[in-house]
Amino acid sequence: MIGVEVVVVLALIVFNGVLALSELAVVSARRARLQVLAEAGNAGAKAALSLAADPGRFLSTVQIGITLVGILAGAFSGASMTDRFGDYLETFGFSMRVADGIAFGLVVASITYLSLIVGELVPKQIALRNPEAIAVAVARPMAMLATIASPIVYLLNISSKAGLWLLGQRATPETGITDEEIKLLIAEATRTGVVEPEEREMISGVMRLGDRPVRAIMTPRHDIDWIDLDADPAEIRRRVRESGHTMLLAGRGTIDEVTGVLRVRDLLDAYLDGSEIDPRGLVQPVPAVPDSTDALDAIRILKHASTRLAIVVDEHGTVEGVVTTADFLEAIAGDFAEAHTDERPRATRREDGTWLIDGQFAVDELAETLHLQLPEDRDYHTAAGFILALLRRMPEEGSVVGWEGWRFEVLDMDGRRVDKILAKRREG
Numbered sequence: 001m002i003g004v005e006v007v008v009v010l011a012l013i014v015f016n017g018v019l020a021l022s023e024l025a026v027v028s029a030r031r032a033r034l035q036v037l038a039e040a041g042n043a044g045a046k047a048a049l050s051l052a053a054d055p056g057r058f059l060s061t062v063q064i065g066i067t068l069v070g071i072l073a074g075a076f077s078g079a080s081m082t083d084r085f086g087d088y089l090e091t092f093g094f095s096m097r098v099a100d101g102i103a104f105g106l107v108v109a110s111i112t113y114l115s116l117i118v119g120e121l122v123p124k125q126i127a128l129r130n131p132e133a134i135a136v137a138v139a140r141p142m143a144m145l146a147t148i149a150s151p152i153v154y155l156l157n158i159s160s161k162a163g164l165w166l167l168g169q170r171a172t173p174e175t176g177i178t179d180e181e182i183k184l185l186i187a188e189a190t191r192t193g194v195v196e197p198e199e200r201e202m203i204s205g206v207m208r209l210g211d212r213p214v215r216a217i218m219t220p221r222h223d224i225d226w227i228d229l230d231a232d233p234a235e236i237r238r239r240v241r242e243s244g245h246t247m248l249l250a251g252r253g254t255i256d257e258v259t260g261v262l263r264v265r266d267l268l269d270a271y272l273d274g275s276e277i278d279p280r281g282l283v284q285p286v287p288a289v290p291d292s293t294d295a296l297d298a299i300r301i302l303k304h305a306s307t308r309l310a311i312v313v314d315e316h317g318t319v320e321g322v323v324t325t326a327d328f329l330e331a332i333a334g335d336f337a338e339a340h341t342d343e344r345p346r347a348t349r350r351e352d353g354t355w356l357i358d359g360q361f362a363v364d365e366l367a368e369t370l371h372l373q374l375p376e377d378r379d380y381h382t383a384a385g386f387i388l389a390l391l392r393r394m395p396e397e398g399s400v401v402g403w404e405g406w407r408f409e410v411l412d413m414d415g416r417r418v419d420k421i422l423a424k425r426r427e428g
Contacts, residue, residue: 009073009111013119016069021123022142023062025134026051033132044136047143060156061146069119073111179207205332208364214298215291216362216381217331218312218321222417226255227262229280236279240264247309249322250283256319261286261307288313291320299328331362347383353425356411359384359418370423372404384418402426 026048034052037045051058089099127134146153186203189195195203209217226249227239240248249255250262260283270277287310289298302310308325347357347369357366361383367374380389387408388394390401395418399410405426412420 010114012069012073013111013114016066016073016115016119017123018138019062019065019069020120021127021134022138023059024124025127025131025138026058026142027055028128028131029135030132034135037132037136042136044139047139048135051139051142051146056157056160057146057153058142060153060160061142061149063156064149064152065145073115182207201334202332204368205334208362208368209295209328209331211364212295212331212362212381213291214289214293214295214312214323215320216364217295217327218291218323219327220321220360221255221319224249224255224319224322226251226258227279228253229259229283233277233279240267247307247324249286249311250279256317258286258311258319260284261309263307286311289323290315295328295331298323302328347423355423357383357421357423359387359414359421370406372406383421387418387421 029048029052031049031052034045034049038049089102094102183204186195186200190197190200225239225243225245227236229236229250229252231239246264248262248264249258250260251258259280262279262283266282267277267279270282284307286307287301287305289301289310289312291312291314293301293312298310302308302323302325310323311319312321312323314320347355347361347366349355355370359382363374363378363381363383363386366372366383366386374386378386378389380386387399387401387410390403390408391399394416395410395413397410397413401408407424407426409422409424410418410420411422
């Protein structure tokens with residue numbers, strides 16, 4: 001009966017859709033989410049991870065099923081259904097040849113349409129909308145199907161590997177996640193409300209911190225407040241009062257002869273006790289880190305230090321700056337208002353679309369703000385260093401240089417230091 005044949009063909013198309021849905025769901029499912037479900041005891045997630053770990057075996061199983069469905073659907077539609085439908089059309093006065101031609105065309109068009117919609121497009125769109133849940137649901141039946149078809153699957157798997165070998169694809173490609181993929185995932189999570197914008201900023205700060213040396217976040221030498229232990233007590237008191245910092249480097253004659261750090265609290269305690277004050281006796285040792293040290297390594301050093309400050313030195317032992325725990329916190333979370341310090345170097349967008357950039361603004365944050373692609377072998381870490389690298393000479397006020405569709409103009413110099421930069425998008 002034609003009704004039975006129609007039901008069989010429709011069932012085959014639906015089964016093809018299940019195979020297509022399963023294939024895309026398992027391939028698209030995020031391994032991290034499946035791993036979480038598997039660790040919670042979800043058997044379907046464990047089966048999905050097993051299928052994803054051996055894609056050749058899984059894809060061969062799917063392809064066997066799709067091929068068989070195509071053959072069976074063609075056999076039913078091409079023979080029985082076309083003949084029966086042709087006979088039906090002959091009752092309306094069509095000749096046998098015309099009736100068979102119309103029947104064949106209508107059957108093929110109908111089967112093709114249903115195969116595309118029900119057997120491919122709709123299942124794949126469903127799989128893309130929630131790949132993990134669907135992968136968990138279909139993994140165990142697909143694993144059972146793979147076991148039943150294992151002899152043919154083994155043959156197809158070996159044959160596909162041989163074909164890849166002949167094409168030069170002899171190594172399994174790495175499937176590690178890149179920084180760009182993580183950023184895109186976080187951006188999508190922020191857009192959908194899963195991650196707050198402030199959380200996104202902090203995550204970006206942590207990722208930038210992992211790529212920075214300590215000199216990229218330190219307070220540079222010319223901004224350091226320090227005291228000379230060889231100065232008279234009145235001068236030391238004046239320096240402490242004017243600084244406003246809770247800790248000050250202490251040196252002998254020059255900042256490069258640092259002996260440690262002096263905590264203002266210790267001085268205050270001594271004054272309140274009324275005891276005779278010798279600042280040199282209150283100096284505490286301070287760790288020194290090379291300027292090329294990774295920021296994360298510097299954090300580990302500060303964790304084991306008695307102070308929350310370390311000096312940053314170059315290869316010659318010259319003090320280049322200092323880094324504190326507050327510097328790391330600001331690199332991650334952004335600015336914290338303090339009465340005794342200026343704002344952290346930043347880039348500010350103006351009403352006309354241009355950007356006013358502090359010369360000490362971190363160049364990786366500048367690249368993220370303006371969507372710039374910086375050279376990987378760069379040896380500078382600030383916007384000022386970026387301008388110097390582009391100009392290849394000492395800039396002056398009004399110096400202009402371009403990069404990736406942006407025009408950078410030096411607005412202000414502080415001695416030999418680039419203080420303010422204006423960035424404007426070039427038209428055209």
